[in-house]
Amino acid sequence: xxxxxxxxxxxxxxxxxxxxxxxxxxxxxxxxxxxxxxxxxxxxxxxxxxxxxxxxxxxxxxxxxxxxxxxxxxxxxxxxxxxxxxxxxxxxxxxxxxxxxxxxxxxxxxxxxxxxxxxxxxxxxxxxxxxxxxxxxxxxxxxxxxxxxxxxxxxxxxxxxxxxxxxxxxxxxxxxxxxxxxxxxxxxxxxxxxxxxxxxxxxxxxxxxxxxxxxxxxxxxxxxxxxxxxxxxxxxxxxxxxxxxxxxxxxxxxxxxxxxxxxxxxxxxxxxxxxxxxxxxxxxxxxxxxxxxxxxxxxxxxxxxxxxxxxxxxxxxxxxxxxxxxxxxxxxxxxxxxxxxxxxxxxxxxxxxxxxxxxxxxxxxxxxxxxxxxxxxx
Numbered sequence: 378x379x380x381x382x383x384x385x386x387x388x389x390x391x392x393x394x395x396x397x398x399x400x401x402x403x404x405x406x407x408x409x410x411x412x413x414x415x416x417x418x419x420x421x422x423x424x425x426x427x428x429x430x431x432x433x434x435x436x437x438x439x440x441x442x443x444x445x446x447x448x449x450x451x452x453x454x455x456x457x458x459x460x461x462x463x464x465x466x467x468x469x470x471x472x473x474x475x476x477x478x479x480x481x482x483x484x485x486x487x488x489x490x491x492x493x494x495x496x497x498x499x500x501x502x503x504x505x506x507x508x509x510x511x512x513x514x515x516x517x518x519x520x521x522x523x524x525x526x527x528x529x530x531x532x533x534x535x536x537x538x539x540x541x542x543x544x545x546x547x548x549x550x551x552x553x554x555x556x557x558x559x560x561x562x563x564x565x566x567x568x569x570x571x572x573x574x575x576x577x578x579x580x581x582x583x584x585x586x587x588x589x590x591x592x593x594x595x596x597x598x599x600x601x602x603x604x605x606x607x608x609x610x611x612x613x614x615x616x617x618x619x620x621x622x623x624x625x626x627x628x629x630x631x632x633x634x635x636x637x638x639x640x641x642x643x644x645x646x647x648x649x650x651x652x653x654x655x656x657x658x659x660x661x662x663x664x665x666x667x668x669x670x671x672x673x674x675x676x677x678x679x680x681x682x683x684x685x686x687x688x689x690x691x692x693x694x695x696x697x698x699x700x701x702x703x704x705x706x707x708x709x710x711x712x713x714x715x716x717x718x719x720x721x722x723x724x725x726x727x728x729x730x731x732x733x734x735x736x737x738x739x740x741x742x743x744x745x746x747x748x749x750x751x752x753x754x755x
Contacts, residue, residue, distance in 0.1 A: 466584025540702025549579020597650030
């Protein structure tokens, strides 16, 4: 693409899946774009012929990917850790906090299991408290627990089932002013919403994998570490590529660890996944983060009106910031309807006896009409 913002038709041409089915499952797994596929193929071709990148090329590509991710969320490159998935990012954030005996981690009860497993199994000696956030003011939820020694608050920005969003600006302002660390699972928002860490300046960490709204592939992701935390964090999950190497000619001259978030990159990276992620982020940046969010909101609004007409129960709140998720429940035969839609070429998720639809910005109102037509034929 050139420097001008691409049209919707140009964007759709980058996603072959649009010619195969009506894909409304980005909250599950994002389909690969052609630019990402080409980046992977170039990387594999180089590995096949040369075994590895020249050092200068390797560091240049990694730096470019870090810059793209930073640009996507309005961060600095040195605030970005390139990870393998959201869980790894959550672990790095929580494991490196200066915990003391008696400290409490307050966790949103509705978090995706990825967060729960990390919290439950990797923080020995830390008291874990799960509290419901759904339908509640997040600041009030945390304030009611403030009598305890709450060191950190962990939330999903977008709840994976309902699509409800947490107001990170207000919550972050509160946690920051009360010396609490705010850790966010951003995998269901980044890529769908115009996420900005400068606007939500109270957020300390945001973990995100590339497998959903960033179009994959699995095995790549990132962690944002607000620079105000650099000096207070430990060095768990630190390895030799968390240091400022310029090349591999003199392995005995050990460079110092980076003084920033980059020190948490332990060793050999998933270069294939990182290069693909970089290309996918570039697609979102070229179209425009705000335009992406607006397009998703438009398609989702068309879905909501149609589901209202069908008499479906809609789990997703109508008020507040809208995510890319809309989750509904027909009156009966939910699993049979899910099979029917799948057979009609509609890809969606069946979750907890609800149907979850998650369109991206290249989806169209015409595809919504196809979905509703398939439902009416059931």
